[in-house]
Amino acid sequence: MIEVKDLTVKYGGVTSLDGMNLLFERGVCGLIGPNGAGKTTFFNVLSGFVRPASGSVTAFGDDLLKLTHFRRARWGIRRTFQTEQAISDLTVYDNVAMIHSKLRGSARRDDVLASIEFVGGGISPWAKVGSLTAGQRRLVEVARAVAGKPRLVLLDEPAAGLPEEETSHLTGVIKAIPGHTGALTILVDHDMVLVNAVCETTAVLDFGKLIASGPTAQVLRDEHVMRAYLGTAEVA
Amino acid sequence: MIDTAGPKATATARRGPVMDRRALTRTIVIVVLLLLALLALPPLMSAYYTSTMIQVAIYSIVTLGLGLLVGRVGLYSLGQLAVLTIGAWVGARLLFATSQPFILVMIEAGLVTMIIGSLITLPALRLRGLYLALITLMLAGGVTVVMQTLNFPNGGGGFSGYNGSQLHIPQIRRPSFAGTDPAFYRFSVIVAIVMFLLVFVHLRTRPGRAWAAIKQSEPSALAAGINTTFYKLWAMALAAFVTGVAGALLAGYQRELLSIQFPIQNSILLLAVVLVGGAFSLAGAVIAGFLQAFLPAALYNLWGVPNDWLIILFGLGVMQVLATAPGGIADQFPKDMKRLYRQISRLWRPAPPPATADGAARRIIIQETAEIHTRSVVIEEYGQARAAAEEQADLGPSRGAEGEREP
Numbered sequence: 001m002i003e004v005k006d007l008t009v010k011y012g013g014v015t016s017l018d019g020m021n022l023l024f025e026r027g028v029c030g031l032i033g034p035n036g037a038g039k040t041t042f043f044n045v046l047s048g049f050v051r052p053a054s055g056s057v058t059a060f061g062d063d064l065l066k067l068t069h070f071r072r073a074r075w076g077i078r079r080t081f082q083t084e085q086a087i088s089d090l091t092v093y094d095n096v097a098m099i100h101s102k103l104r105g106s107a108r109r110d111d112v113l114a115s116i117e118f119v120g121g122g123i124s125p126w127a128k129v130g131s132l133t134a135g136q137r138r139l140v141e142v143a144r145a146v147a148g149k150p151r152l153v154l155l156d157e158p159a160a161g162l163p164e165e166e167t168s169h170l171t172g173v174i175k176a177i178p179g180h181t182g183a184l185t186i187l188v189d190h191d192m193v194l195v196n197a198v199c200e201t202t203a204v205l206d207f208g209k210l211i212a213s214g215p216t217a218q219v220l221r222d223e224h225v226m227r228a229y230l231g232t233a234e235v236a
Numbered sequence: 237m238i239d240t241a242g243p244k245a246t247a248t249a250r251r252g253p254v255m256d257r258r259a260l261t262r263t264i265v266i267v268v269l270l271l272l273a274l275l276a277l278p279p280l281m282s283a284y285y286t287s288t289m290i291q292v293a294i295y296s297i298v299t300l301g302l303g304l305l306v307g308r309v310g311l312y313s314l315g316q317l318a319v320l321t322i323g324a325w326v327g328a329r330l331l332f333a334t335s336q337p338f339i340l341v342m343i344e345a346g347l348v349t350m351i352i353g354s355l356i357t358l359p360a361l362r363l364r365g366l367y368l369a370l371i372t373l374m375l376a377g378g379v380t381v382v383m384q385t386l387n388f389p390n391g392g393g394g395f396s397g398y399n400g401s402q403l404h405i406p407q408i409r410r411p412s413f414a415g416t417d418p419a420f421y422r423f424s425v426i427v428a429i430v431m432f433l434l435v436f437v438h439l440r441t442r443p444g445r446a447w448a449a450i451k452q453s454e455p456s457a458l459a460a461g462i463n464t465t466f467y468k469l470w471a472m473a474l475a476a477f478v479t480g481v482a483g484a485l486l487a488g489y490q491r492e493l494l495s496i497q498f499p500i501q502n503s504i505l506l507l508a509v510v511l512v513g514g515a516f517s518l519a520g521a522v523i524a525g526f527l528q529a530f531l532p533a534a535l536y537n538l539w540g541v542p543n544d545w546l547i548i549l550f551g552l553g554v555m556q557v558l559a560t561a562p563g564g565i566a567d568q569f570p571k572d573m574k575r576l577y578r579q580i581s582r583l584w585r586p587a588p589p590p591a592t593a594d595g596a597a598r599r600i601i602i603q604e605t606a607e608i609h610t611r612s613v614v615i616e617e618y619g620q621a622r623a624a625a626e627e628q629a630d631l632g633p634s635r636g637a638e639g640e641r642e643p
Binding site: 047048049069070071072073074077078079081085087088089090094097098099100144 | 444445446448449451452453455456457458459460461462463464
């Protein structure tokens with residue numbers, strides 16, 4: 001469970017998040033909104049890369065904002081980036097094993113291999129990431145995000161730029177993350193088909209404010225959302 | 237729903253990375269080369285080249301440290317020669333002041349250098365790229381200045397261990413089992429091997445992963461729970477340690493150290509050498525060691541080429557690296573050899589079937605052609621649109637201006 005209260009982020013004169021309130025319970029939750037709405041800023045606050053001007057973020061009873069950025073992975077936050085950031089010099093195994101984990105020895109090894117197996121895509125753990133396709137590199141990033149007993153998985157446009165068949169594979173993977181790890185998963189994406197397919201609940205950000213939240217199908221039909229996000233023409 | 241790539245793939249995955257044939261060949265080649273260097277080479281070499289090869293071993297350790305920083309972590313340091321100087325100073329001082337075994341002194345020199353080096357670079361850890369290079373160059377300059385006043389120990393007393401009025405200067409001692417040059421050469425090679433193994437183990441385990449992550453993307457490293465400052469400091473400390481050990485070795489090799497041995501421009505040359513040799517591989521460090529110590533000696537010995545010419549040579553080398561071969565000689569040479577082998581083997585074999593009748597390759601070509609076509613269409617359309625826009629823009633204001641001029 002993650003609860004965000006009155007979260008405000010300012011970059012100089014620009015207010016990126018403007019008193020954002022949010023509550024996600026469990027499963028895969030979608031966070032959508034037009035470009036510049038503050039979705040990635042919100043993720044950066046959760047990762048600790050951006051210090052908010054005010055507000056609080058409580059996840060599973062812990063105050064996240066108190067933790068230093070690199071300690072948040074130890075707490076259990078995982079994330080992927082809008083531009084894929086798999087480390088090309090390393091093997092797939094090392095890319096996943098990079099994540100901080102409390103597991104040691106063979107348990108850790110099994111966890112890493114299980115994560116790679118979980119994302120599928122026919123990726124060998126011993127292949128260099130530099131030799132993989134864009135879609136496979138995305139999957140490696142997702143594998144890293146599910147390794148080491150995560151509690152909160154943040155996926156920032158994981159399907160961006162992927163062809164249809166790979167997106168549909170990824171859809172299955174994302175859907176299975178909460179069952180596989182027990183983690184609350186937040187998905188940011190512009191692909192409404194993907195959001196509709198994997199998210200039970202969805203929240204909509206616009207100009208740093210939450211304008212709607214609830215069951216995905218209902219939110220996507222909301223008139224305000226359509227106006228803010230999909231354009232007015234679609235309402236008419 | 238989830239493709240697990242079949243049970244077979246997973247079964248091999250569980251077994252772990254199998255040592256493939258290439259890795260095995262590589263290991264055999266390395267072992268044979270090292271045995272040659274240790275056993276076959278010393279009796280064959282003249283005194284001049286023995287002395288040169290000791291330097292190669294020592295500078296390989298130095299370039300190993302710098303290569304680690306530059307190639308693996310992305311920290312551009314120009315202060316490694318200063319670190320070497322500190323190691324040499326500490327080593328020389330301890331060798332004069334105590335009767336501890338040489339190997340122990342080497343380790344101590346490494347540790348002291350590590351502490352000093354880490355403390356000095358601690359404030360610089362938030363910097364990267366050009367700024368880190370500048371700060372470390374200043375550090376190198378500072379150490380040079382200190383050395384000019386402090387001088388290297390020459391058997392005197394006090395903290396500095398320097399006695400300017402001494403008539404008979406005692407030599408810095410060597411290990412009892414490696415007093416002669418050939419023996420000291422073997423000893424240096426073994427020390428170098430140990431240092432390379434130390435770094436190799438680091439690269440293969442958690443620090444290596446952390447460094448690779450930091451080098452490519454610090455946010456990604458932080459998001460994975462890597463304390464980037466700590467691991468950068470670790471890299472600096474490890475590089476300083478091996479360089480400090482090399483410093484003590486250098487003290488034993490030279491037997492008498494002078495402050496003019498470490499001019500500041502050599503710090504820059506060292507970075508060039510590391511880039512040309514190959515910053516991304518351990519073999520590159522060895523090649524860099526040869527470039528640094530062997531090439532000048534050989535060129536001078538064979539044709540009397542003065543060392544200054546090397547600056548031009550290395551300059552060209554760096555240009556080549558930046559332009560076409562980012563992996564340096566260590567990466568480029570095997571590729572070129574493979575290409576050469578293919579060229580030669582083609583002379584014997586009948587002409588291969590025209591093109592690779594591989595569907596995949598053909599598809600790629602077709603795709604690329606299509607892409608180029610779309611791109612050119614887009615560019616053309618853009619050009620037309622822009623020309624139209626410019627025409628309009630040109631007509632608008634210029635007409636107005638003309639209108640103003642002729643009322």
